[in-house]
Amino acid sequence: MIRTNKGVLGVTTTMLTFALVLNACSGGGGAASGNASPSNAGGAAESPAAETATPADNAASALEPYTIKLVYTGAPQADETKVEAKLNEYLKDKINASIDLMPIDWGPWDDKINLMIASRQKVDIIFTAQWNKHAVNVAKGAFLDLGDLLNENGQDILKTLDPVFLEGAKINGKNYGVPTNKELAAQGGIIYRKDIADELGIDMTAVKTIADLDNVYKVVKEKHPELTPLYLKDGETFNSHYFGNYDALGDTSIPGIILKDEDGTTVKANYDVARYVDTLKLTRDFYKKGYINSDAATNQTMNYDAMKAGNVFSMTSSLKPGKDKELENQTGMTGKLAQLELNTKTIATSETAGSMLGISSTSEDPARAMMFINLLHSDKYVNNLLNFGIENDHYAKVSDEVIKSTDNTKNYNPGAAWMFGSQFLNYVWETEDPNKWEKFKEFNQNAKVSPGLGFVFDGESLKAEIGAVVNVDKQYLTALETGSVDVDKVLPEYTAKLKSAGIEKIIAEKQSQFDKFLASK
Structure with missing residues (x-):
């Protein structure tokens, strides 16, 4: 059964323009300018201490400890263990969880993911994308339907992510991955x-x-x-x-x-x-x-x-x-x-589903996995720690939003920001355009819309x-x-x-x- 535009979005010029404007004005854009996001009252927090308490903080003590296994594509980093430890210090108070980063290099990625899915290996979160056999793996039962999980534990995702991403990434009306909040054109x-x-x-x-x-x-x-x-x-x-x-x-x-x-x-x-x-x-x-x-x-x-x-x-x-x-x-x-x-420059369904995090059907705590993905879309500290490592170790601050490399950047520089949560929370390297996120918004404008936008073959x-x-x-x-x-x-x-x-x-x-x-x- 295929989805129609009634279940996805009205793919008309007016609706598309509205979606793009919404993306330009979304909570992600606010984070990029240093304003507080809905779940991060500390705004551009420099450290965990700058964060204010949320309901998740108060509820964390009621949760059993759990290790979240995150599988994504990229070269393993020398200081991965050090960054994991720093993340775990913070995640314990937030969602009473620790993180196990499981990067797989690009070369063996397809073979290893196929084996992981076929063998039903117990992992929690897996990077997935339309161009990386997402629909094929959904058909294999690799990923969970995220509907209830998003509503119960992904509230900040729903507040800040342009609806066009979630709607365009659906298969038979259901989301099996949370898209990265990033550029919409290609x-x-x-x-x-x-x-x-x-x-x-x-x-x-x-x-x-x-x-x-x-x-x-x-x-x-x-x-x-x-x-x-x-x-x-x-x-x-x-x-x-x-x-x-x-x-x-x-x-x-x-x-x-x-x-x-x-x-x-x-x-x-x-x-x-x-x-x-x-x-x-x-x-x-x-x-x-x-x-x-x-x-x-x-x-x-x-x-x-x-x-x-x-x-x-x-x-x-x-x-x-x-x-x-x-x-x-x-x-x-x-x-x-x-x-x-x-x-x-074009916009198609491939862009809405071009970078996602799916929750594995083998996860032993899907709710906790969604809590972590939700943090990647709303918590500036978690997002930048995962993407750039530890401040004054793997990078140094030039200003609130701009960072520069250090002698140790080479030991943690995964280059995977486009995979994790909201890019509008990311710091900008001093060698980059300081108006990078504004340029992203401009990039989304005036792109040729594919006749197939919103359609996914079953x-x-x-x-x-x-x-x-x-x-x-x-x-x-x-x-x-x-x-x-x-x-x-x-x-x-x-x-x-x-x-x-x-x-x-x-x-x-x-x-x-x-x-x-x-x-x-």
């Missing part, structure tokens, strides 16, 4: 070494399309042969959903797309979309010219880690205001990076076909999208295998559900 492009471009006299403002990068990469390869002009890996290519502006109308691992930046509503397989195929061929050309890392089809090193190593000129990336500055802090390349937008009746197609994708997709194989030879073989796996049946069902959604608007 745009793709590259992050590149500005210091190298400046040294070589390359005018990056002349680059308007992927094809325009050919001349850039040619110069970089000739003048700096030690650099890889473009680093690609699984899921981080010119054909990634954020770069191609593909709307999968739900989970990106399930085939059938429309273009977010156009008005067409015909659902197609990727091999039937001219933009997709043309990009495959252009990527193959770049690979043959030696612009792309030769191990792109198998390398699991995350692109920003490859950039940090110092031998990469550029990487594809989902962009937002200040993304280059965030990566400078994460990679230690202060003043060396810049971002270049290469597609149309593949419950086609689980066998979806599983078969996912297996075919594992065999071919990364090699094709990184340019590692001959497109003219391999694409027909890939297409034939997809058809044998049942892709046409999936496309037909997705089109049928989407047509009903559109007719109901």
Whole structure:
């Protein structure tokens, strides 16, 4: 059963504008300017002592002690235990809980999460996203329906998070993850070494399309042969959903797309979309010219880690205001990076569900897990401690809202703020734009709205076909999208295998559900 706009939101220009204005004026924005959030009367609290008591504080003593296991993607940090201890000091009084941070690096993430879900490992909170098989894992029973939990223990989430996030992230009318309060629009492009471009006299403002990068990469390869002009890996290519502006109308691992930046509503397989195929061929050309890392089809090193190593000129990336500055802090390349937008700014369901925290169906205390997620959306101290570590150790204050690095920043700098709670509670690094959060609000304005906003495909009746197609994708997709194989030879073989796996049946069902959604608007 699919959701209609009556159960989601009226996807009209007027309603969308209202939602975006609401986001710009939400409690998160108040926190960013140092005003008190509804549950954090201390406002921009510098330490736990600055917080005022809440009902949760008074009720904490009535709760049994509990350890919350938080699973998310990212590199383990050297000072993780130290930060856990500091969090635990605070969480004991708040919700009588301690935290066990369980980061999993990007490379093995898919395999480990699949095993964790299949083996029913007892954890509490798991990072999840539409582009990371969220709907598939919901169908497997991995996550709890959060309706009652939000109402009972997520009151601050409901007060501060723009309703468009929760509504747009629903599957069959239910939320199985709490979205991060962050940018609502999306745009793709590259992050590149500005210091190298400046040294070589390359005018990056002349680059308007992927094809325009050919001349850039040619110069970089000739003048700096030690650099890889473009680093690609699984899921981080010119054909990634954020770069191609593909709307999968739900989970990106399930085939059938429309273009977010156009008005067409015909659902197609990727091999039937001219933009997709043309990009495959252009990527193959770049690979043959030696612009792309030769191990792109198998390398699991995350692109920003490859950039940090110092031998990469550029990487594809989902962009937002200040993304280059965030990566400078994460990679230690202060003043060396810049971002270049290469597609149309859009808004789709993928943005509302692009970063969420789900509560595992194996959790032994889902209410406590929701209490912690609620703190990430409302408690400035907890949010920044998890994201940036300990004050005067992993960072130092420049002002109430601005921080700078220390000699020990390298030992706790997960770069995961986009995953946890409300980004509008985050401090801003001194190397970033001090008006970063105002720029986020501006970024959300005047974006092209996908025809599929608010629709999520229900593949419950086609689980066998979806599983078969996912297996075919594992065999071919990364090699094709990184340019590692001959497109003219391999694409027909890939297409034939997809058809044998049942892709046409999936496309037909997705089109049928989407047509009903559109007719109901």
